[in-house]
Amino acid sequence: MRGRAPLYFFLATCNNASGVYYNESQRLTDGWIPISQVLSNKYYFVYLIVFAIIITAITFIFLTFDHLSGKDESPYRRIHFSVLFDHNIRKVFKTQREETFNTLLHGVRSALSSHCERPPVIMFLATTTSYCTALAISKRLTQAFLVAQGSEVSTENMRKVVMKGSKYQALEDYWDFYRGLSKRLAQLKVAIISEFHRLHPQVASVLCNLADDAFSPYPKTMILLLVDVENFFTDRDLHTRAVVDMAESFTSHIMNGFLDRDVVTDLQRTICGRPALIEPDQDLELL
Incomplete structure (x- = not known):
């Protein structure tokens, strides 16, 4: 019996513990x-x-x-634009240089930034054979920019964004060009100036005011310049010279004789910072 005493004691303890647990559980559930x-x-x-x-x-x-x-929704807008850019531009215009794609991509993304204080100016340098390609790229770039901003992309708006430089070849056209460009930047946030090389140099100096670094009245907008360099550069130049150097050289060529040297330098600083050399794309349907 003495050997079994510990066993009896253990069983009795377990029995008492189970009874206490049951009573406590019953007491807790009584209030439910x-x-x-x-x-x-x-x-x-x-x-x-x-x-x-x-x-x-x-x-x-x-x-x-x-x-x-x-x-701040600008990060989402830039991501949206990058997707549109890859699908509608990079995959379509396959003959363009990677440097050209990077210039276009980063230029537009800067316009979509919340910290954009002046409209980025992108200059499309094109030869006579690649000018139509430059026009097509600029239109697709504009469409992607408008979509990323949440603006309406319609045939009417795409027609309005284009300004032909050949219509502003006289000094008297200065204010007409100023008002037309200002209206497009205010309403559509983007303007394409085709045939920029045909603008009167004094008229072109409008860009020094509207795209000024510190006092631009139109932040978060974008200006695209289409320039036909014709035969100004040799094939060797087109393949070896820096694009920025060619942009500054051609701008100086068409502006000197009409503007002071300081004004030409200011204009070069404004419009030659983001040049893109456009290669011809064959069998390309314009938008």
Whole structure:
């Protein structure tokens, strides 16, 4: 019996512990309200509706505050544009240089940045054989820019963004060009100036004001210049010279004799920072 005493003691202890556990569990569950009793309460659904209204109101307040706080959407716009750029430009114009793609991509992305204080100016340098390609790329670039901004892309808007430089060949056209470019930047956020090389040099100096680094009235906009360099550069130049050097050289060529040297330098600084040399693309359908 003495050998079995520890066993009896252990079993008795377990029995007492189980009894205590049962009694405590019963005591805890005695205060619970059955679910059927809760559902039978006539005010239950009223409380539920009030609770749902409160949650909805709180959610609405948070969403409204988030909207009014001016959340920066520029990263999403730049991502959206990058996707459109790869699909509609990089994969279509396969003869263009990687340097050209990078210039176009980073130029437009800077216009979509929340910190853009002046319109980036992208100069398309094209020969006579590649000018149509430059026009097609500029239009697709404009479409992608407008879509990324959430603006309407329509045939009418695409027609309005284009300004022909051949219409502003006289000094008297200065203010017409100024008003036309300002209107496009204010309403459409982008302007394509085709035949830029035909602009009167004094008219072209408008860009020094509208695309000024510190005092531009049109931030987060973009200006595209289409330039036909014709036969100004040799084939060797087109393949070996730096694109920025060619842009500055051609700008000096068409502006000297009409503008002071300081004005020419200021204009070069404004429009020659993002030049893109365009290669001809055969069998290309214009947009």
